[in-house]
Amino acid sequence: MQNQSPKHSGSTLIISNRLPVKIERKKGKLKFTASEGGLATGLGSFYKDNGSWWLGWPGIIPKTAAEEEQIREELKKRNLIPIFLNQHEINYFYEGFSNAILWPLCHYRPSYVELKPEYWTYYASVNQKFADLAKPYITEQTTVWVHDYQLMVLPGLIRQESSPRSIGYFHHIPFPPAELFRMLPWRQQLLQGLTQADLIGFHTYENAQNFSETCQSILHAEVHQQQLKMDGRSCHVDVFPMGIDYEKYKHQAISEASQGYCQELKALYPGQKLILSVDRLDYSKGVIQRLEAYELLLKQHPELIGKVNLYMLIVPSRDQVNQYKKLRNEIDRKVGNINAMHSIPGWQPVSYFYKSLPFDRLSAAYCAADVCFINSLFDGMNLVAKEYVASKQYQSGVLVLSEFAGASKELADALLINPYAIQETCDTLYQALQMSEEEKAERMLANQQVVEKFNVFHWVNLFMLRLQEIYEANHQEIAR
Numbered sequence: 415m416q417n418q419s420p421k422h423s424g425s426t427l428i429i430s431n432r433l434p435v436k437i438e439r440k441k442g443k444l445k446f447t448a449s450e451g452g453l454a455t456g457l458g459s460f461y462k463d464n465g466s467w468w469l470g471w472p473g474i475i476p477k478t479a480a481e482e483e484q485i486r487e488e489l490k491k492r493n494l495i496p497i498f499l500n501q502h503e504i505n506y507f508y509e510g511f512s513n514a515i516l517w518p519l520c521h522y523r524p525s526y527v528e529l530k531p532e533y534w535t536y537y538a539s540v541n542q543k544f545a546d547l548a549k550p551y552i553t554e555q556t557t558v559w560v561h562d563y564q565l566m567v568l569p570g571l572i573r574q575e576s577s578p579r580s581i582g583y584f585h586h587i588p589f590p591p592a593e594l595f596r597m598l599p600w601r602q603q604l605l606q607g608l609t610q611a612d613l614i615g616f617h618t619y620e621n622a623q624n625f626s627e628t629c630q631s632i633l634h635a636e637v638h639q640q641q642l643k644m645d646g647r648s649c650h651v652d653v654f655p656m657g658i659d660y661e662k663y664k665h666q667a668i669s670e671a672s673q674g675y676c677q678e679l680k681a682l683y684p685g686q687k688l689i690l691s692v693d694r695l696d697y698s699k700g701v702i703q704r705l706e707a708y709e710l711l712l713k714q715h716p717e718l719i720g721k722v723n724l725y726m727l728i729v730p731s732r733d734q735v736n737q738y739k740k741l742r743n744e745i746d747r748k749v750g751n752i753n754a755m756h757s758i759p760g761w762q763p764v765s766y767f768y769k770s771l772p773f774d775r776l777s778a779a780y781c782a783a784d785v786c787f788i789n790s791l792f793d794g795m796n797l798v799a800k801e802y803v804a805s806k807q808y809q810s811g812v813l814v815l816s817e818f819a820g821a822s823k824e825l826a827d828a829l830l831i832n833p834y835a836i837q838e839t840c841d842t843l844y845q846a847l848q849m850s851e852e853e854k855a856e857r858m859l860a861n862q863q864v865v866e867k868f869n870v871f872h873w874v875n876l877f878m879l880r881l882q883e884i885y886e887a888n889h890q891e892i893a894r
């Protein structure tokens with residue numbers, strides 16, 4: 415049953431801000447690469463089915479009408495529908511409302527929120543643009559699944575203009591407490607649009623709870639079990655922790671290519687234990703706190719000098735948004751300081767890379783890492799934690815995981831940390847470096863069982879089945 419779609423007649427329309435494809439211009443030609451992302455893998459069996467589609471932004475501005483047409487045609491072959499955003503829309507909808515208002519607010523950073531009215535105008539109009547493009551693909555048999563905070567008002571717009579079988583929405587990032595959400599001048603419109611979905615999913619119980627309480631407080635919704643009732647309509651709220659494609663990570667990790675790269679990587683750091691971190695450039699990831707805890711480790715345990723390395727991979731992201739530009743400079747400075755203060759001839763404490771790695775190299779880094787250090791200050795789920803666990807087939811390792819990442823609710827055998835407590839984090843890192851092989855194996859195995867069972871296919875099936883149940887229950891009610 416693992417990779418099969420639950421039974422429901424009709425097609426599925428997936429809508430997310432980004433399409434699961436990367437388009438680059440190379441030597442004047444367009445290069446299309448399928449995304450390795452978890453969402454793309456999990457939903458692959460849906461949108462590639464006949465009559466099913468995925469609508470989203472291809473992340474590129476076409477230079478000419480002919481190029482636009484070429485992209486459209488190429489994507490059509492993959493059941494993808496592009497929505498093209500112009501520079502203003504990118505600046506105000508994507509970088510503005512989505513990533514300078516909703517993202518910081520949902521990650522508990524109200525001081526980073528830039529409440530510019532023009533951001534809202536564009537957020538509303540781009541969501542409308544998505545609804546208009548979606549319309550021809552929606553029949554009464556279509557299940558629409560909208561993803562993430564960039565499209566919070568889309569369920570309402572779809573409901574107004576089309577009559578799908580069901581609308582689901584998944585919020586991939588944290589949902590803040592009502593006291594924080596209240597500060598948005600557009601709080602009512604956002605919640606009214608969102609609650610037009612039949613089912614709203616979150617990674618954790620805490621996020622679902624925050625959302626329900628916010629709807630109670632702002633929309634005066636009545637909450638009964640997992641159902642919200644307001645203005646004569648209702649929607650369901652539930653928890654679906656997202657997983658990864660366990661088998662894919664496992665097989666890559668034991669492949670000759672990844673094992674080979676892993677040995678090469680280890681050979682670059684002879685006699686050293688590797689502490690790995692992998693994340694997008696983001697202030698929610700706790701990069702500065704990570705560097706502080708690591709520096710403290712070097713100060714308090716000078717015997718580790720020359721014997722440990724923080725291998726830090728930061729994937730470039732949203733670099734036109736103010737707070738991201740600042741953070742990048744701050745990280746450069748902090749890494750520079752640590753390396754300047756603690757290096758000895760032939761050894762440097764931090765290896766910092768600002769780029770993304772191809773899948774086989776990333777897998778090799780997971781294999782080689784003695785410790786995976788995830789200290790997010792707030793994180794919806796954090797799939798890196800699960801990817802590391804799935805990759806630990808031949809080599810041993812320890813997962814040090816923030817209790818503020820959704821994944822910590824499932825991976826109880828990781829070493830959990832409060833990322834704001836620098837001394838505690840430093841002590842836990844030390845504990846991870848000293849852990850016996852026996853304890854490492856025991857903890858890893860327990861975590862692997864969880865990641866294997868609750869994989870991304872399980873996640874998709876569960877969400878779709880719940881949506882189906884809600885549809886059937888609503889129909890029985892109407893028939894009565």
Ligand code: G6P
Nearest residue numbers: 431432513562563586587731732
């Ligand atoms: C997070 C969000 C996604 C988003 C991704 C990459 O995981 O939950 O919705 O697509 O980051 O961010 P970007 O801004 O590059 O799309």
